[in-house]
Amino acid sequence: MNTPLAERMRPKLLKDYFGQEHLVGTKGSLTQMIENDIFPSLIFWGPPGTGKTTLASLLANEKDRPFYQLSAINSGVKEIRDIISKAEHSGDLFSGKSPILFIDEIHRFSKSQQDSLLNAVEKGIITLIGATTENPSFEVINALLSRCQVYILNPLEKKDLEKILIIALQTDTQLKDKSIKIKESDALIELAGGDARKLLSLLELVVQTHNSKNIEITNALVFETIQTKSVLFDKKGDFHYDIVSAFIKSIRGSDPNAAVYWLARMIEAGEDIAFIARRMLILAAEDVGIANPTALVIANNTSQAVKTLGYPEGRILLSECAIYLASSPKSNKAYRAIDLAIEKVKKTGNLQVPIHLRNASTKLMKDLGYGKGYEYAHDFKNEFTFQEFLPEEISGTKFYEPGENPKENSIRDFLKNRWKSKYDY
Numbered sequence: 001m002n003t004p005l006a007e008r009m010r011p012k013l014l015k016d017y018f019g020q021e022h023l024v025g026t027k028g029s030l031t032q033m034i035e036n037d038i039f040p041s042l043i044f045w046g047p048p049g050t051g052k053t054t055l056a057s058l059l060a061n062e063k064d065r066p067f068y069q070l071s072a073i074n075s076g077v078k079e080i081r082d083i084i085s086k087a088e089h090s091g092d093l094f095s096g097k098s099p100i101l102f103i104d105e106i107h108r109f110s111k112s113q114q115d116s117l118l119n120a121v122e123k124g125i126i127t128l129i130g131a132t133t134e135n136p137s138f139e140v141i142n143a144l145l146s147r148c149q150v151y152i153l154n155p156l157e158k159k160d161l162e163k164i165l166i167i168a169l170q171t172d173t174q175l176k177d178k179s180i181k182i183k184e185s186d187a188l189i190e191l192a193g194g195d196a197r198k199l200l201s202l203l204e205l206v207v208q209t210h211n212s213k214n215i216e217i218t219n220a221l222v223f224e225t226i227q228t229k230s231v232l233f234d235k236k237g238d239f240h241y242d243i244v245s246a247f248i249k250s251i252r253g254s255d256p257n258a259a260v261y262w263l264a265r266m267i268e269a270g271e272d273i274a275f276i277a278r279r280m281l282i283l284a285a286e287d288v289g290i291a292n293p294t295a296l297v298i299a300n301n302t303s304q305a306v307k308t309l310g311y312p313e314g315r316i317l318l319s320e321c322a323i324y325l326a327s328s329p330k331s332n333k334a335y336r337a338i339d340l341a342i343e344k345v346k347k348t349g350n351l352q353v354p355i356h357l358r359n360a361s362t363k364l365m366k367d368l369g370y371g372k373g374y375e376y377a378h379d380f381k382n383e384f385t386f387q388e389f390l391p392e393e394i395s396g397t398k399f400y401e402p403g404e405n406p407k408e409n410s411i412r413d414f415l416k417n418r419w420k421s422k423y424d425y
Helices: 029-035 052-062 077-088 111-123 158-171 186-192 196-209 219-236 240-252 256-268 273-291 294-309 314-326 333-348 363-367 406-419
Strands: 041-045 067-071 100-104 127-132 148-152 179-182 214-217
Touching (some): 029 052, 041 052, 052 067, 077 100, 111 127, 158 179, 158 186, 186 196, 196 219, 240 273, 240 314, 273 294, 273 406
Parallel strands (some): 067 100, 179 214
């Protein structure tokens, strides 16, 4: 069997591991953990190809621990219990070196599957290392999360990817047999997107496609190869985020036909339906926004419903939601408003709350004037009275600018009628 280049290049020693300096550098968190002989259960959270699986294996080797590996895609409670049973009877517990159980894509485990790990983790029968591309706060149960330290792995930097390319050409036996010169690496680096596995897969694809002893890799050659082989790569999932990007941009661009096509590509590639639904939920808030607030309700209901239905019926809900979002008017004004407000907060710091807006919860606060002068909107005509709600230093600053669509045009009229002398709507 021809082992893929990315697998052949997987480092065997921690010193050969690239990237994640904040974790394994001289002052890295995991470096300190190893030096102090501390090894808690861990969750590695980061994009694909950032070295989660490799790092888990290297840590086990570094600490001289037995290493078991499962994938949440094709494993369940039975496999977990089998490994826990082996760990209990292995004799390693008495040496203080509990086996490491590495679970890839742990976010795909159900609550009951995650529950089955709790007792063994709590008692130290196993040391768990979970890997996830999804936010563990949402995808890992609280009881398990509280027993683990979460470490974030970042996309690899350009310098790390360039080193990986050089070492692959210098050390891999199959590549060394050819005369391969990388004249331009920009395309490989850009398409890899911080993913070492994707980088090596791209390199291997270019070399295999142009089956020659002498190959000069240029940006043009890389793009030419990808265009002719992209279907193969998409099917394997190496361009997972490219497909997701096309899907989101098609919905944002109000093209339901393209949206459904890219949705079909993800479905055929076996993409996690919860991931697809979650991306549409984000888009409903970020790109449709106030132009059609119902979109967020539909996206949220879709996210909940597909978890109940699963495949194949879930594809219908995903399609319905994608078409609805693509066919909705668009506005990113709420998204821009909060970003502008956060930017202002960072620049101006903790400005004082105007005294008439402060909470007068005690007699002393009332005596100090807290709440004095506040006008209760419902006591006035049209439930509105002109008063100041921002700190004096930024009075008149406008963060929300309604978009040009029927819903926000009506919002603009509403705000203009009330705030015409303060904000320019």
